[in-house]
Amino acid sequence: MKVAVADVGTNSSHLLLAEGGLAGGAYRVLDSLKDRTRLGECLDPGGHLTPEGEDRLASALLRFRELSGAAGIPELRVYATSALREAPNGAEVAARMRERTGVYPVIISGEREGQLTYLGAAHSIEFGADNVLLDLGGGSLEFARGGPREAAEVLSLPLGAIRMTRAFLAQEPAGRKAVAALQAQVRSLLAPHAARFQVGPQTRVVLSSGTAEAAATAISAARRQEGGHVNGVGFTVAELAGLLEQTRAARPAARARIPGFERRADTIVAGLAVLHAALDVLGAVQLTVSEGALREGMLIEELAQFHSYSGGLSVRQRSVMATAERFGANLAHASQVAALAQGLLERLVSAGEPFPDEASSLVRAAAALHESGLIVSVSSHHKHSAYLIRHADLRGFSPREQELIAQVARYHRRSPPKASHPEYMVLPAADRALVSRLSAVLRVADGLDRAHAGTSRLGALRREGKGWSLDLRGATPLDLLGAREKADLWAREFGPLTLRRLPDDGT
Template structure:
């Protein structure tokens, strides 16, 4: 989905384009649960199509989240790393709980929620349960009850037997039993469904009601309400059909292979929780991802000073990835503050210069990816940043110059043209910027800094939320840190 922020509407957006590619990765797992080469090829094909669409639209920021299939596959992290090499895009693997939280945000943007709501989001590998109010989730649970998973586990023929559906129902009840009180539907609770299966069910039920064009497909089902009895009747109807016949049911055309398991799973879960009526939300994970990012950006923008707004405007003008820039700036400040707390000398100018360099370090990519650190330095020098002196602009440019590749050297004329004190400042701050940039190598924006403590002649940094790519990125770029402060080791939570 490609979207732009709506002017004057915090968190609002307008969708410009959308593309769906059903990879069905849950079908591409070997006996050990690893994603097979066929699955990797499906994923690479989809990511390549998405990247090309984004590039053609001039989109600088691309966020890709991977869910159940890669989350549970023992080789999931390796596959994600290979995707970066093959497609130029890194799929950040998120937890089931995070998936549920973001899906809830997407639903809250799409349908009217009440003071108490229970959301069920069915994917190919997992089923998320979320309880929350009209704005945010409060409790999230992810269970391995996805449509593809349940189809493979319980059905042996094209037309599932009643005993197979009953076995699936029993399994859902057993898995959900310890959590029923957390997600029980009470008087006044609104039950909401999201996912392709839920949209397909809504389209099929509307068609069965005889509502004409409203049942032609999943479009236009946002906010549609149906009863548990209607869902049960639809399940019984499609269970007795062969796949080819199921594919002719309005709304189920693209889900004929897994829809029986999906409907049975949702019906069993809703029945256990006591829901008698549900509302379908077309807003789900993608919308939640976008809303979260826009909300973060709005909060970030509102807190900026005049010189920081100038930096942000420059980053926007040169098409920088704003979420990555903001994350690198925040991580840089956090590392600098941690160094200061540990006794390293830091002053206010250090923090201001490093923040600006973090925000602008990749603007040179508008010229070319190759040597973009040098292009960044040139653009910063000539961007007419407001609120900074010529000396400060030069220091910011040189920090961006050294965020990657070569470290400062006596053979670099522009570096040697600085005074001795500023050369030391650039070297010290560039060491911090390199590690911060490495910690968001995935551009996932999820890394949180923990403790930074001295260990002998070096340092240990604890981080949370880092992907394997983030960790390797920080280790690879800790060279200058080691020279300036002492060797850095990372501990991931």
């Protein structure tokens, strides 16, 4: 399975292409690309992203999409952090990006960002029983504490390098008083939370971010150690303090000549000052740098979700996923829609709606293959999907079952089943009813992953009068819109559907 993920930050955007399924759950990086979008420079006085910022973001997303498509990866998953998260027009910008580029950047919370960054770092260096991670971006600083694999505590503070440069170090050279004021702000904001991330004798302190990697490069050069990758490089808070003073005192041109600082000379003083103050408050002494960060965490999570899903499939459902892969379908989206469809069906059955035993297997197969027709063309791909399914070798399914799967997939979008559709009308009455009811389920499930972010999670489904109420967590605004637009057949078959998004710890 090939995966393309990207993160959009305040300073830069990064793309990572990788192939999973290797021994031991490992993955192989196929390609990567960094685009210095510098969205933090493109905010008006009210914090809105300007048209120039939108153009920069659209240009990066188009480049990312082109590269992932050339690698044979049909879907690009993008998460946006502080720049869009805090912009009042962030949601509108994300929607316009989908219109302009075909890519929807999902805006995630600082807590979700910290969790994924911790996951990425934990797969890049060896974590112990107790670890504290600091990840410094352009707009925010994330703290995460946890064990060998997952974060248990996460905090996000508005202390990013670009933000703090603008607030305290707009004038060159950076004076001691200005740096002291910046660090006082860091200490003030962190103080109420410091106990949660206080460093103990056995705590491993990890830094991830471009600033941390740049600091490791500069310190390694000062030690006359060979350059290159800095993953796993360690240094002390005292060394960081020395580097901060050296950098603060240097003129911008001289600062840019320090190894590692070539492309961040304008924000490196603030970045080092933020990290030094935060580490001092937490009582850290020794640090380790991780090159694994948010995008690596996104990659690992997506691969893990897919393998967890596929590991529970029956032999014939594995045949379905193999067919989906052969047709170039987006397997992450296919498995998410299949899981949502199965979950919705199970909730309907629990609420007393009658379905035959075969319904679950049929709707899962149709969900996995519903976009297979994209290999033919985007236009009318639902009809192409039905044709391909009819002529595919779906092991374990009878000809009747294969036809039902084809028709359920055919009705995942556009027109619902009608009396004017000959292939639908030749089915026995009971099969026509089953196709229509399963298509209603699939349409809502597909809508709930319209952003292709894989974040929607089902809660309770309850009868309310003549209709239904469905609780959701993690659904993006685009997912909610998609499900509401595609609930027409559900309303016809079961009654009107109301969606309620509940608070969660994710997006």
